Amino acid sequence: MxxxxxxxxxxxxxxxxxxxxxxxxxxxxxxxxxxxxxxxxxxxxxxxxxxxxxxxxxxxxxxxxxxxxxxxxxxxxxxxxxxxxxxxxLGYLVGLDIGATSIDAVLADVGGKVLQRITSPADVRQSPEEFLSHCSELILEMVTAQACRHDQILGIGVGVPGPVDFSRGVLVAPPLMPGWENFPIRSFFQQTFPTSYVVIDNDVNIMAIGEQRAGDGIGVDHFIFIKIGTGIGSGIVSNGKIHRGSIGCAGDIGHICVDKQGPICRCGNTGCLEAMAAGPAVTEKALQAAKNGSSPLLRKMMEDNGGFLGPEDVNTACREGDQAALEIIRASGQMIGDVLASLVNFFNPSHIFIGGGITNFGNHLLVSIRRAVLRRSLPLATTDLSINFSRMGPEAGVTGAVALAREYLFIVEGQPTFKV
Amino acid sequence: MxxxxxxxxxxxxxxxxxxxxxxxxxxxxxxxxxxxxxxxxxxxxxxxxxxxxxxxxxxxxxxxxxxxxxxxxxxxxxxxxxxxxxxxxLGYLVGLDIGATSIDAVLADVGGKVLQRITSPADVRQSPEEFLSHCSELILEMVTAQACRHDQILGIGVGVPGPVDFSRGVLVAPPLMPGWENFPIRSFFQQTFPTSYVVIDNDVNIMAIGEQRAGDGIGVDHFIFIKIGTGIGSGIVSNGKIHRGSIGCAGDIGHICVDKQGPICRCGNTGCLEAMAAGPAVTEKALQAAKNGSSPLLRKMMEDNGGFLGPEDVNTACREGDQAALEIIRASGQMIGDVLASLVNFFNPSHIFIGGGITNFGNHLLVSIRRAVLRRSLPLATTDLSINFSRMGPEAGVTGAVALAREYLFIVEGQPTFKV
DNA sequence: TAACTTTGTTCACAATACGAACGAAGTTAT
DNA sequence: ATAACTTCGTTCGTATTGTGAACAAAGTTA
The missing domain is CATH 1.10.10.10 (Winged helix-like DNA-binding domain superfamily/Winged helix DNA-binding domain)
Structure with missing residues (x-):
C-alpha cells in the first residue's frame, strides 16, 4: 500500500x-x-x-x-x-520574442516542436506589469487552444530588446524600455506558471541561438547574427557559446561610428551605423529622393501612401529598377559591410547570418554588404567566410527562445546549472 | 625481484x-x-x-x-x-615568444616558476629550420645552465607572430613569415625534446594568456589584450577562454580601417590602424615634424641620431614637453581608441590590457585612448570598463607560453585533451 | 533447418567510494 | 598539569556502483 x-x-x-x-x-x-x-x-x-x-x-x-x-x-x-x-x-515550453511594437509567442512540446504561434501588437512603453500580463494572456490562450494545463508549462524563454543580465534575468539600462530596469521578469511569470523555469536573454541573442540550434548555424563554432530593422544589433557565438559580454550588452553594434560628420543618432552621438543605415535612415533618404525629384517612382509611392514611405516601399522601388532606391540600399549595405569588415578582422567568424525586418531587401543589400566586407577585411579572414541571410525568417527569435528554455529542462544532481 | x-x-x-x-x-x-x-x-x-x-x-x-x-x-x-x-x-617547461627580430625564451619548473630567461636577436625571415634550430640551442643553453637533462623538458609553449591553426599547431598564411606556412613546428621540437608536448599559439594570444594566468586578468571572463608595437594586434578572452576564431586569425585589428583617405598599408589597403598609429607611423610623423621645423627638439634628436628617430625618442621628446611629439602620441591614441570604441560596443569586455613596445609611452597615450573610447562607446559598455597598461611588461608573452604548456602537462584517462 | 547476428536482460562478481571508528598530534579550559 | 575538546589522517568493514559473461529473445542468412 x-x-x-x-x-x-x-x-x-x-x-x-x-x-x-x-x-x-x-x-x-x-x-x-x-x-x-x-x-x-x-x-x-x-x-x-x-x-x-x-x-x-x-x-x-x-x-x-x-x-x-x-x-x-x-x-x-x-x-x-x-x-x-x-x-x-512531459509538458510544454514557451518562447517569447518581445519587440518594441509586437509580441511573438510560441507553444512547443519538450522536443522543441512548435504547436502554435501567435503574433500580437503591443507597446513596450507600457509598464512591465501590463505588458507581461498581456504576454501571460497570450500564453494562456495557446494553452487553452492546445488543451493543455497551465501547470504543464515547464519552461519559458524570453527575448527582450535590450541589454540583459543573464544570470539575474533582468534588463540593465535598456534604452527602449527604461521602466523595465531590474524588473523581476522571472518571478512575474513564475507567479502565473509556477512549474516553469524562466530564462531571459537579449532579442538578438535568442535569434542567434535559434540559428545555432535549428538553422544553418548548427555545428558552427564562431558566428555573428546581425539583426537589421529599426535598429541594428548582433548576437555573438564564440567557441559554440553565446558571448554576452561583461554586463550583457555585447553585440550592440548599432552605435558604432561610421562617419563622424554623420547625422545625430538617438543615442546622442553622431554618425552611428544605426542612424545611417537602419530602417528609419533608409526611409528618410527615400523621402528625400521622392521630394527632390531624383526618383519619380518613390514620389508616386509617397503620394499614394499619404506622404509616407516604409522600408518595403524602397524595396519595391528597387525591384522595379529605380536607381535612387537601389543607391539608397547599396549605400546602406556598404556602411553595414564596412562595420562588419572590422568585426570580421577582430572576431574571425566563419559565418555571418543576417536577419530582421530588412532581410527581404534581397540581394542588392546582401551583395553590397559582401563587397564591402571583402574589400576591407583581411583576405585570410574572408577565405572561409560565408555571409548570408538567415533562412529562419521571423521565427528565429521564438525558436531560439524555446531552444534556450529547453536547455534548462533537466537538472543534474550536484550541478547547479546543467544543460542537456 | x-x-x-x-x-x-x-x-x-x-x-x-x-x-x-x-x-x-x-x-x-x-x-x-x-x-x-x-x-x-x-x-x-x-x-x-x-x-x-x-x-x-x-x-x-x-x-x-x-x-x-x-x-x-x-x-x-x-x-x-x-x-x-x-x-x-618533476621536470621543466619552456616558453618561447618568437618576435620578428628576436626570441624570448624562459625555462620554468612545472609549477610555472621561471628559472631562467634569455633574449636573443633573430630574424624571422630565416628558414623555419634555421630559426627553430636557434630556438632549440637557446633551450639547450638554459638546460645546461640549470643542470637539468634535456629529456626533462615536459612541455614547450610557443608564440609566433602570425595566424595559427591551434589544433594542428601550424601557421596559416602568415604575412611576416611566408616560408613558415604549414611548417610542422610541433614535430620539429619533438625531435630534439621527445619527452615534451608542444603547443603553438599566436604571439598576442599567449600574452593574453599570460595576463589571464599571472597578471591582472586572473578571474576576468571577458577581456581584450592589445599589443602595440611595430604592428597592432589583440588577444581575445571570451567566457574565460581564448577566442581564436574560425581559422585562428581573430584579434588581427591592425588592419581595421580608420581613414579611407589614409596612407597605404603594407597589406595593400589604405588607412589601416597599423599604418596610422603603430610604431613606424609614429616615428614617420616625428621625422616630418623634425624636418618641417615644427619641433626643434625632435630635429636635434634626429641629427644626433644620424637622421633616424625611434619610438622611444618621440616618448622622450614628449616627456620634455615637446608639443609636436605630444600631438603625435595623442593622435595615435585617439585612432586606437576609436577602433577600441567599436570593439567595446561589440564585445563588451570588462578590461582592456595594453602591452607591447609602445607601452612605455606612458600616460599621454593611455589618456587619449581612454578619452576616445569613452566618447564613442555606449555609456553602458564603459561603466564597468577598465583600460590599463599590462603590468607584466615584456614578460607577458613567455609567461603565457609557459602557462599554455603547463595546461597540457597532465592527461586524464579517457579524456583526449584534458587541461588541469 | 541450422548457423549466425543483433538486442536486451539477468546475475554473480569486482571495483569503488564511503562512513564510522580510531589513533595521532595539538590546543584550550579549569 | 590534567582533562576535555579539535583537527588531521588512516584503517577497515560495508554499501553501492558498474561490468562482463551468460543467456534469452527475436531475426536474418546460407
Whole structure:
C-alpha cells in the first residue's frame, strides 16, 4: 500500500519541472537529444556505459515518465531494436520574442516542436506589469487552444530588446524600455506558471541561438547574427557559446561610428551605423529622393501612401529598377559591410547570418554588404567566410527562445546549472 | 625481484610527460594547482571526495612522484596538517615568444616558476629550420645552465607572430613569415625534446594568456589584450577562454580601417590602424615634424641620431614637453581608441590590457585612448570598463607560453585533451 | 533447418567510494 | 598539569556502483 501510494505521488510530481536526474541518466538524455529516436544499444555505445547499466537507467527514466518506447526499428541482421524517445507529453515550453511594437509567442512540446504561434501588437512603453500580463494572456490562450494545463508549462524563454543580465534575468539600462530596469521578469511569470523555469536573454541573442540550434548555424563554432530593422544589433557565438559580454550588452553594434560628420543618432552621438543605415535612415533618404525629384517612382509611392514611405516601399522601388532606391540600399549595405569588415578582422567568424525586418531587401543589400566586407577585411579572414541571410525568417527569435528554455529542462544532481 | 625492478622502471618512466591519471587524481591535482600548498583535508573539501579516498589518491600520486610532502602547517586547534604540493622537480617547461627580430625564451619548473630567461636577436625571415634550430640551442643553453637533462623538458609553449591553426599547431598564411606556412613546428621540437608536448599559439594570444594566468586578468571572463608595437594586434578572452576564431586569425585589428583617405598599408589597403598609429607611423610623423621645423627638439634628436628617430625618442621628446611629439602620441591614441570604441560596443569586455613596445609611452597615450573610447562607446559598455597598461611588461608573452604548456602537462584517462 | 547476428536482460562478481571508528598530534579550559 | 575538546589522517568493514559473461529473445542468412 504505502509503496504504491508513494510511487503514484512521485510519478505525478515528476510532471513538474525541473526534472532531477543523476549523471548517467543525463548522459542518456543527452544522447536522446542528439539522436531523437535511438535504441538502448545505440545509447550504450554513445554514452560509453555498459549495456547493463544503460538498460537500468533507461528503465528508471521510463518509470519516471521522462522516456517512452517508440515501437521497434528495422533489424540490422538480428533482433529488432526497441526504440526510445524523450516523452514529448512531459509538458510544454514557451518562447517569447518581445519587440518594441509586437509580441511573438510560441507553444512547443519538450522536443522543441512548435504547436502554435501567435503574433500580437503591443507597446513596450507600457509598464512591465501590463505588458507581461498581456504576454501571460497570450500564453494562456495557446494553452487553452492546445488543451493543455497551465501547470504543464515547464519552461519559458524570453527575448527582450535590450541589454540583459543573464544570470539575474533582468534588463540593465535598456534604452527602449527604461521602466523595465531590474524588473523581476522571472518571478512575474513564475507567479502565473509556477512549474516553469524562466530564462531571459537579449532579442538578438535568442535569434542567434535559434540559428545555432535549428538553422544553418548548427555545428558552427564562431558566428555573428546581425539583426537589421529599426535598429541594428548582433548576437555573438564564440567557441559554440553565446558571448554576452561583461554586463550583457555585447553585440550592440548599432552605435558604432561610421562617419563622424554623420547625422545625430538617438543615442546622442553622431554618425552611428544605426542612424545611417537602419530602417528609419533608409526611409528618410527615400523621402528625400521622392521630394527632390531624383526618383519619380518613390514620389508616386509617397503620394499614394499619404506622404509616407516604409522600408518595403524602397524595396519595391528597387525591384522595379529605380536607381535612387537601389543607391539608397547599396549605400546602406556598404556602411553595414564596412562595420562588419572590422568585426570580421577582430572576431574571425566563419559565418555571418543576417536577419530582421530588412532581410527581404534581397540581394542588392546582401551583395553590397559582401563587397564591402571583402574589400576591407583581411583576405585570410574572408577565405572561409560565408555571409548570408538567415533562412529562419521571423521565427528565429521564438525558436531560439524555446531552444534556450529547453536547455534548462533537466537538472543534474550536484550541478547547479546543467544543460542537456 | 621482478616487482622491485618493475617499480624502478615505472618511477623512471613517470618522469616523462605526459602524466596519465584518473579523474579523482586529476581533481586532486586541480585543487593543488589552485592552492599551491594544501593539506589532505583541504583537498578533500575542495574536491568533494571523502577523506579516505582523497588520502588514497594522494598516496598514489606521491608514489608516482607527482606530489611531495611540504612539512607541516600551523595547527587550527588540533593536529597539524601535513602539507602537500606538486613536485616541482618533476621536470621543466619552456616558453618561447618568437618576435620578428628576436626570441624570448624562459625555462620554468612545472609549477610555472621561471628559472631562467634569455633574449636573443633573430630574424624571422630565416628558414623555419634555421630559426627553430636557434630556438632549440637557446633551450639547450638554459638546460645546461640549470643542470637539468634535456629529456626533462615536459612541455614547450610557443608564440609566433602570425595566424595559427591551434589544433594542428601550424601557421596559416602568415604575412611576416611566408616560408613558415604549414611548417610542422610541433614535430620539429619533438625531435630534439621527445619527452615534451608542444603547443603553438599566436604571439598576442599567449600574452593574453599570460595576463589571464599571472597578471591582472586572473578571474576576468571577458577581456581584450592589445599589443602595440611595430604592428597592432589583440588577444581575445571570451567566457574565460581564448577566442581564436574560425581559422585562428581573430584579434588581427591592425588592419581595421580608420581613414579611407589614409596612407597605404603594407597589406595593400589604405588607412589601416597599423599604418596610422603603430610604431613606424609614429616615428614617420616625428621625422616630418623634425624636418618641417615644427619641433626643434625632435630635429636635434634626429641629427644626433644620424637622421633616424625611434619610438622611444618621440616618448622622450614628449616627456620634455615637446608639443609636436605630444600631438603625435595623442593622435595615435585617439585612432586606437576609436577602433577600441567599436570593439567595446561589440564585445563588451570588462578590461582592456595594453602591452607591447609602445607601452612605455606612458600616460599621454593611455589618456587619449581612454578619452576616445569613452566618447564613442555606449555609456553602458564603459561603466564597468577598465583600460590599463599590462603590468607584466615584456614578460607577458613567455609567461603565457609557459602557462599554455603547463595546461597540457597532465592527461586524464579517457579524456583526449584534458587541461588541469 | 541450422548457423549466425543483433538486442536486451539477468546475475554473480569486482571495483569503488564511503562512513564510522580510531589513533595521532595539538590546543584550550579549569 | 590534567582533562576535555579539535583537527588531521588512516584503517577497515560495508554499501553501492558498474561490468562482463551468460543467456534469452527475436531475426536474418546460407
Amino acid at each position: 504505502m509503496v504504491s501510494e508513494k510511487s503514484v505521488e512521485k510519478s505525478f510530481a515528476s510532471l513538474h519541472a525541473p526534472f532531477i536526474m543523476n549523471a548517467a541518466e543525463a548522459d542518456v538524455i543527452r544522447a536522446l537529444r542528439k539522436k531523437g529516436v535511438i535504441s538502448r544499444t545505440g545509447i550504450s555505445s554513445i554514452t560509453g556505459w555498459s549495456k547493463a547499466k544503460t538498460s537500468q537507467e533507461i528503465r528508471s527514466l521510463i518509470g519516471k515518465g521522462y522516456l517512452v518506447e517508440e515501437g521497434e526499428g528495422t533489424s540490422q541482421g538480428g533482433r529488432r531494436p526497441g526504440l526510445l524517445r524523450i516523452n514529448d507529453q | 621482478m616487482v622491485s625492478e618493475k617499480s624502478v622502471e615505472k618511477s623512471f618512466a613517470s618522469l616523462h610527460a605526459p602524466f596519465i591519471m584518473n579523474a579523482a587524481e586529476a581533481d586532486v591535482i586541480r585543487a593543488l594547482r589552485k592552492k599551491g600548498v594544501i593539506s589532505r583535508t583541504g583537498i578533500s573539501s575542495i574536491t568533494g571526495w571523502s577523506k579516505a579516498k582523497t588520502s588514497q589518491e594522494i598516496r598514489s600520486l606521491i608514489g608516482k612522484g607527482y606530489l611531495v610532502e611540504e612539512g607541516e602547517g600551523t595547527s587550527q586547534g588540533g593536529r597539524r596538517p601535513g602539507l602537500l604540493r606538486i613536485n616541482d622537480q
